[in-house]
Amino acid sequence: MTDAEVAELRAQVAALQAERATLTALVDARGEDLAVAARVLRARAATMTSVVDAITEQSVVGTDRDGVVRVWNPGAERLLGLPRADVVRRRRITDFHDPAELAGRGLDALVSVASARGSDVRDWTYVAADGTRRTVSVAVTPRADDDGGPAGWTFVGTDTTEARAAERLKDQFVALVSHELRTPLSSVLGYLELVLDDPALGAGHRRYLTTVQRNASRLERLVGDLLFTAQVEAGRFALTPGEVDLAALVRAAGESARVTADAAGVALAVTAPSAGPVVPGDALRLGQAVDNLLSNAVKFTPRGGRVELGLGTADDGEVRIEVRDTGVGIPGAERAGLGTRFTRATTAVRAGVPGVGLGLSITHAIAAAHGGRLELAGTEGRGTTATLVLPR
Missing domain, CATH: 1.20.5 (Single alpha-helices involved in coiled-coils or other helix-helix interfaces)
Incomplete structure (x- = not known):
C-alpha cells in the first residue's frame, strides 16, 4: 500500500x-x-x-375508550365506597350505573351525546358497593391522547340525591296543597255567585261580598298557577294544538287588562294588525302568557305611567308580541334568573309590589313549549320590555 x-x-x-x-x-x-x-x-x-385527588366533593372517574377505569379520585371512593386499588384497571364505569338506565347499551348510553357534542350533563343513578343508590349529576367529556386522537372519557359526578329529593317533595307539596285549596275555593266562589245574584241583597253587603269574590278569584288564579308550575316541573305540561290568530289574541288581552290599567291610573295602548299572523299552538296557553306579561307591566308601572302592547313580524319570520312599560325595571344581572319560579326582581320587592314570582316562569314554560322564547330588556328604574317570540 x-x-x-x-x-x-x-x-x-x-x-x-x-x-x-x-x-x-x-x-x-x-x-x-x-x-x-x-x-x-x-x-x-x-x-x-x-x-x-384534592377534589373530594365530586367524583372524578377517567376511563379508556372501552370504559375501563384509569382514574379514581377520593371523591369517587367516598361516593361509591371502593378504594382506588380495587377499581383502577379492574372495573368499568358501567359497573357503577343502574343497568335499567343503560337500557342494554352499555358505555354508549353514557357517552353518545358527549361524543357528538363534546360534552353532556345529566342525572344518572350510581350504585355504590353496598348497594346504596345515589342520584348524581354527571358531566361527561372526551379525553384526547398526545396526537389528538380519542383516549377515553372523563366523568365528573356531583351527588344531588338530597337536592332532587327535596325538589320532589316540594313539587308534591305544591300539587297537594293546590288541589286541596282548589276544591273549597270552587265551592266558595259558587255560593258567592248565588248570593250576589239575589236582588234583595243590600248595596253595602253586595260591596263587601264583591270584595270577597275578587280576592277569592285572585286566590283561585294563584292556585291554578301553582298547579301549572308543578305540571311543568313534573314534565306533564301538555298543549292543545290548533291555529291561533295572534292579532285577535292580543286585542282580547288588551281589553281584559284595560279595566285594571284604568283603575291603576296607567295608560294602555294596543297595536295589532286587523288580521293575522296565525301560528300553530294552544290559544289558551298563549293567551295566558300574554295576560301574564300585561299584568306584570301594569302592576309594576306607577300611576301616570304607560304600557304598550304590540304585535309584529321580524325579518326572519318570527312573530314578536312585545309588552313595554315605564315601570320599576329589572336589574340586568337578575334577568336570567327570573324564569325560575318563586323568583322576583329586587326592584319589585323594594317597590312593595305584591306577587309570588310565578308569572314569568309560567310564560317562559309556555314560550318554550311552543318552540319560542321570552326576552327581557330594559333599564332599572326606567321600565321593562318583555317580548314573546314565536316561530310561524
Missing part, C-alpha cells in the same frame, strides 16, 4: 471519528432534552394527580 493510500485511509478514519464525536454530542444533547421533558411530564402528571 502506498503512502498516498495510507494517508487517504487515515483521513477517512479521522472524518469518521469527527462524525462520531458530533453524533455522540447530539445524542447526549437529545438525551438531556428527553430527560428534561420527562421530568416536566412527571411534574405535570403529579400536579394533575394532586388536583384530582
Whole structure:
C-alpha cells in the first residue's frame, strides 16, 4: 500500500471519528432534552394527580375508550365506597350505573351525546358497593391522547340525591296543597255567585261580598298557577294544538287588562294588525302568557305611567308580541334568573309590589313549549320590555 493510500485511509478514519464525536454530542444533547421533558411530564402528571385527588366533593372517574377505569379520585371512593386499588384497571364505569338506565347499551348510553357534542350533563343513578343508590349529576367529556386522537372519557359526578329529593317533595307539596285549596275555593266562589245574584241583597253587603269574590278569584288564579308550575316541573305540561290568530289574541288581552290599567291610573295602548299572523299552538296557553306579561307591566308601572302592547313580524319570520312599560325595571344581572319560579326582581320587592314570582316562569314554560322564547330588556328604574317570540 502506498503512502498516498495510507494517508487517504487515515483521513477517512479521522472524518469518521469527527462524525462520531458530533453524533455522540447530539445524542447526549437529545438525551438531556428527553430527560428534561420527562421530568416536566412527571411534574405535570403529579400536579394533575394532586388536583384530582384534592377534589373530594365530586367524583372524578377517567376511563379508556372501552370504559375501563384509569382514574379514581377520593371523591369517587367516598361516593361509591371502593378504594382506588380495587377499581383502577379492574372495573368499568358501567359497573357503577343502574343497568335499567343503560337500557342494554352499555358505555354508549353514557357517552353518545358527549361524543357528538363534546360534552353532556345529566342525572344518572350510581350504585355504590353496598348497594346504596345515589342520584348524581354527571358531566361527561372526551379525553384526547398526545396526537389528538380519542383516549377515553372523563366523568365528573356531583351527588344531588338530597337536592332532587327535596325538589320532589316540594313539587308534591305544591300539587297537594293546590288541589286541596282548589276544591273549597270552587265551592266558595259558587255560593258567592248565588248570593250576589239575589236582588234583595243590600248595596253595602253586595260591596263587601264583591270584595270577597275578587280576592277569592285572585286566590283561585294563584292556585291554578301553582298547579301549572308543578305540571311543568313534573314534565306533564301538555298543549292543545290548533291555529291561533295572534292579532285577535292580543286585542282580547288588551281589553281584559284595560279595566285594571284604568283603575291603576296607567295608560294602555294596543297595536295589532286587523288580521293575522296565525301560528300553530294552544290559544289558551298563549293567551295566558300574554295576560301574564300585561299584568306584570301594569302592576309594576306607577300611576301616570304607560304600557304598550304590540304585535309584529321580524325579518326572519318570527312573530314578536312585545309588552313595554315605564315601570320599576329589572336589574340586568337578575334577568336570567327570573324564569325560575318563586323568583322576583329586587326592584319589585323594594317597590312593595305584591306577587309570588310565578308569572314569568309560567310564560317562559309556555314560550318554550311552543318552540319560542321570552326576552327581557330594559333599564332599572326606567321600565321593562318583555317580548314573546314565536316561530310561524
